[in-house]
Amino acid sequence: MGYYADIYVIHKNATKKQILEFLDYFVPNRKESQDGYWIPEYSGNPIYEFDNANDLMDFMEMNSNFSNRIYWRNLDENSLNKHIMIFYNEDGSVVFGISREEDSGINLKTNNEDKCLIEMKQFLKSDLGYITYECPSEDTYEDFVKVVINLR
Numbered sequence: 001m002g003y004y005a006d007i008y009v010i011h012k013n014a015t016k017k018q019i020l021e022f023l024d025y026f027v028p029n030r031k032e033s034q035d036g037y038w039i040p041e042y043s044g045n046p047i048y049e050f051d052n053a054n055d056l057m058d059f060m061e062m063n064s065n066f067s068n069r070i071y072w073r074n075l076d077e078n079s080l081n082k083h084i085m086i087f088y089n090e091d092g093s094v095v096f097g098i099s100r101e102e103d104s105g106i107n108l109k110t111n112n113e114d115k116c117l118i119e120m121k122q123f124l125k126s127d128l129g130y131i132t133y134e135c136p137s138e139d140t141y142e143d144f145v146k147v148v149i150n151l152r
Contacts, residue, residue: 004082005102005113008137009120009129010144013064014094016057018124019086022096023072025123027084033071041068057086064092067139080112093141096124102133 011018023030037056038046050056053070060068067090074081085097098116113131121129128148138144 003102003133004099005110005116006132006135006137007098007100007113007116007120007129008132008144009096009117009124009126010137010141011094011096011124011126012141013092014096016061019057019094019096022123023084023086026098026120027072027074027076027079027081029075030072030084031075033073033083037068037070039066039068060088064088065090080116087137089139089141091140091142093144095137095144096120097137 032053034053035051037050037053039048039059040046048059050059053072056068056070060066066088068088070086072084074083080100081098082101083099085095085099087095087097089095098120100112100116102110102113110131117129117131121127128145130148130151138147
């Protein structure tokens with residue numbers, strides 16, 4: 001097993017419906033990677049607690065000034081998409097992410113990752129996305145856009 005390529009696309013204000021459509025399209029057979037969610041995230045003294053991603057997504061859609069991250073593992077071992085992520089940023093933007101085993105190896109080919117990025121952009125109707133390796137995305141829409149511009 002190699003490293004994971006993280007493919008990210010950002011949306012300025014995604015709805016829960018859009019997020020669920022994305023999840024169902026790219027990783028229909030998935031399992032949450034966490035047992036619970038807190039706001040603030042990783043807080044020892046959370047002001048809100050949720051038992052599942054569905055309840056957290058309901059809350060986040062109505063409270064876009066909080067940040068949180070949701071991860072799922074793909075249960076289909078044959079799929080190229082190994083993990084799928086949704087990152088809610090405090091500025092209301094949402095990052096959609098997919099992790100795939102990178103295929104660059106010694107040949108430095110990125111066909112696998114490039115195809116996924118194109119498909120994600122088309123699905124989300126966005127031109128703002130990039131590929132990185134074993135790295136979380138930016139925490140704001142503005143910073144995400146800066147990375148995309150620097151990579152062009």
